Amino acid sequence: MRKYTVFAIFAFLLIVPLALQSAHATSSSDSWYPGKGLKQGDYFSYNVCWTDWHNCAPFQMNFWVKNETSDGNGWNVVFMVVDGSNVQKGIMTIGKITPDPTSFDSNISDYTGVYRSTVSWLDSFATKDTPKTFNVPAWGRTGSVGGQSVGPVDHEKVTVGAGTFDTWVIGWHKGVDNKIWIDSSIPFPVKAIVYVDVTTGAPPPDYTLELLKMGNSPTEPDVLKGPSTGISTTSALCDKPNMEQDSVHQVTTTDSSSMVVEYRYSPSNPHNGCPIEFRLSFEQNFDQSQKFSNLQYDIFIVDNNDQKLYSLAQDKGRTALFAPVGDDDNTFTMKGTTPVTHFVIAALGTGPEGSLPDTTAAGLVRVDVKTQDSFGGTPVTGQNNTMNNSTVPEFPLSSLLVMAIVVGLGVLFVRISPQLSNTRL
Secondary structure, three states: OHHHHHHHHHHHHHHHHHHHHHHHHHHHOOEEOOOOOOOOOEEEEEEEEEOOOOOOOOEEEEEEEEEEOOOOOEEEEEEEEEEOOEEEEEEEEEEOOOOOEEEEOHHHHHHHHHHHHOOOHHHHOOOOOOOEEOOOOOOEEOHHHOOOEEEEEEEEEEEEOOEEEEEEEEEEEEOEEEEEEEOOOOOOOOEEEEEOOOOOOOOOEEEEEEEEEEEEOOOOOHHHOOOOOOOOOOOOOOOOOEOOOEOEEEEEEOOOOOOEEEEEEEOOOOEOOOEEEEEEEEEOOOOOOOEOOOEEEEEEEEOOOOEEEEEHHHHOOOOOEEEOOOEEEEEEEOOOOOOEEEEEEEEEEEOOOOOOOEHHHOEEEEEEEEOEOOOOOOOOOOOOOOOOOOEOOOOOHHHHHHHHHHHHHHHHHHHOOHHHHOOOO
């Protein structure tokens, strides 16, 4: 009897690993493409960022498959983003061969571009007509990642907001590891961290995403509840920013001599209530070709007594603006004073986005912009702003420390409040 028992145990130990290996081989031969298995009622919620959208400032992207298109070749999707204080909701139509947007409401057009460049990006390699398996060394190459071979590199369990998933890692290495985690039973990636292809220095993120929620609902799910915020409209008489033909360019040192700030704004003589564009570079004193990375900053408008009238970061629903490679470009509605608007470019410090900044390089640059009245004749100075009673002093380091602490406390509060972090990303 003992002989048979020993034999049975030996057989069990031999067969189980073979069975597991067989199961693993079967799963590795599964085919996948973005949108695989997508069906009516499916919904997804992501935390996502993209380098070409405000330097990878994160926001929440939610979408729900409402129904099929009339021709049966695509899906009508209710699409909603919560981007700081900006909430936009509309209809996006995606295809079934690839889940790229084919049409969309105008108020979500910019965000559908982020979706295309992040959530559905892998359809550059895999589509319904050309699905890919996980047992091949490469899915393809693309110039957008420096010509690297993109394909399965690992098999991992990963935990995100939506749960723990058994995933395949699609990736490549160029200076750093780029990874996209895929569960073959889910139509879209579970997680991703992809970096910009740079020749020198530490590469900043090109895009990141994390699946927060997913499910299926016959009616609009809770992640899509709520209306869009109003879209600001400007007069048809407003001049459009034109950096080549109508701009003011200046290079100056911060009041603390911490760095050189190069700025250009357009139009040169803007109207209140009309768009103004600011392009900024934060450069090292000793060599202006070298720039500060991971720079946290803000743009303020103040009155003649240095009372704050406006914060661009606050207007965007953020604690600070972020320039990962030392450059940034912002277009926003002018809310100043006539005949001159006093801008303050405040370098708050350096550090990863969302962290308490190191204020060693903190400093201010003041910019006076000649400003014309609004076309509507109604002053727009400091509208709906809660900062009117705060002052920008002559800006010793203590003021910057206060700003940095405020940024850090805001980040800490978001992190310890899961409910808030799900609504304002």
